[in-house]
Amino acid sequence: AQRVTQPEKLLSVFKGAPVELKCNYSYSGSPELFWYVQYSRQRLQLLLRHISRESIKGFTADLNKGETSFHLKKPFAQEEDSAMYYCALRNSGGSNYKLTFGKGTLLTVNP
Amino acid sequence: DVKVTQSSRYLVKRTGEKVFLECVQDMDHENMFWYRQDPGLGLRLIYFSYDVKMKEKGDIPEGYSVSREKKERFSLILESASTNQTSMYLCASSPWGGGSYEQYFGPGTRLTVT
Numbered sequence: 600a601q602r603v604t605q606p607e608k609l610l611s612v613f614k615g616a617p618v619e620l621k622c623n624y625s626y627s628g629s630p631e632l633f634w635y636v637q638y639s640r641q642r643l644q645l646l647l648r649h650i651s652r653e654s655i656k657g658f659t660a661d662l663n664k665g666e667t668s669f670h671l672k673k674p675f676a677q678e679e680d681s682a683m684y685y686c687a688l689r690n691s692g693g694s695n696y697k698l699t700f701g702k703g704t705l706l707t708v709n710p
Numbered sequence: 711d712v713k714v715t716q717s718s719r720y721l722v723k724r725t726g727e728k729v730f731l732e733c734v735q736d737m738d739h740e741n742m743f744w745y746r747q748d749p750g751l752g753l754r755l756i757y758f759s760y761d762v763k764m765k766e767k768g769d770i771p772e773g774y775s776v777s778r779e780k781k782e783r784f785s786l787i788l789e790s791a792s793t794n795q796t797s798m799y800l801c802a803s804s805p806w807g808g809g810s811y812e813q814y815f816g817p818g819t820r821l822t823v824t
Contacts, residue, residue, distance in 0.1 A: 608750060631811070642714075643753075643800065643815040685752060689811050696741050696760070696804055696811055697768075702752035 601626050603688050605701035612676050613709050620671040620704045622660075622686030631689040632669040633698070634660055638682045646671075646684070656680070676708045713737070714816040716801050722822045729788040731819050733801030740806035742784035743813065744768075744776065747798040759784055760806070791823045 602625045612618050624630060634646040647655045649662040649669060660671045669686060684704050690697040717732035733742065743758040745768075755768030757776040765776050773795060777785045784803075788795055798820050802813040 605752075633812075642817050643802075645812045648812070696806065697743075697755065697758065698811070698813060700745075700753040702750060 601699045603701035605704050607704045609705050611707045618673050618676040620684050622669045624688050633687040634671050635685045636682050678708045681708045716816040716819050718819050720820050723791050727791050729791050731786040733784045735803040739803035741804045743802040744786045745800045793823050796823045
C-alpha cells in the first residue's frame with residue numbers, strides 16, 4: 600500500500616534560518632510526488648512537483664529514491680512561509696489521478 | 711484561473727439531519743474529489759468521481775454518499791449527520807491526463823454537527 604509520512608507535525612524556525620520539511624514515502628513503482636501548501640485563510644494549492652525540478656518561492660525538493668524521501672528545503676526562511684505543508688504521492692494503476700497525502704507539517708517562521 | 715467553489719464556508723447542523731455540501735468547478739475538469747481535513751490526520755479522501763454519474767469510494771466513505779449529475783458539480787451527502795463528522799470538508803478537481811495531476815481546491819466548508 601502507498602503511504603506518505605511526514606514525521607513532524609510542527610516545525611518552528613527563525614527568519615533567515617534554513618528549513619527542511621521531511622517527507623518519506625512507500626511505493627513499489629516509479630513515484631510522482633508533490634508538495635501542497637495552505638496559508639492561513641487560503642485554499643490548499645500546489646507548491647511544486649518533483650518532475651518539474653523547479654524552485655518555487657525559494658523552495659526546492661529533490662526526490663531521493665534510495666532513501667524514499669522528498670524533503671522540502673529553503674535556505675533562508677521568511678515569515679510569509681508560515682503555513683501548513685502537505686506532501687502527496689500520485690497513485691498508480693487505474694485510479695492514477697488520485698493523490699495520497701501525508702498528515703501535514705505546520706511551519707512557523709518566527710521574526 | 712481555475713475556480714472551485716463550495717456552497718458554504720460554515721455550516722451548523724444537528725445530529726441526524728441530512729446534509730448536502732455542493733462543489734462547482736468551471737474548468738471542465740473530469741475528476742472531482744471530496745476530502746475531509748482534520749488536525750493531525752491530514753487530508754483523507756472520502757469519494758471521487760472521474761466522470762458524470764461515475765464515482766469511487768475513497769479511504770473513508772462510511773456515512774457519506776455523493777452525486778455527480780453534471781460535469782461541473784459534485785455533491786457530498788451526509789445521510790444522517792453525526793458529531794464525528796464535524797470537520798473541514800475540501801472539494802478539489804483535476805483534469806484527466808495531459809500529464810498534469812494537479813488538484814485544484816475549493817475554499818472548504820467547516821461543518822459543525824451538534
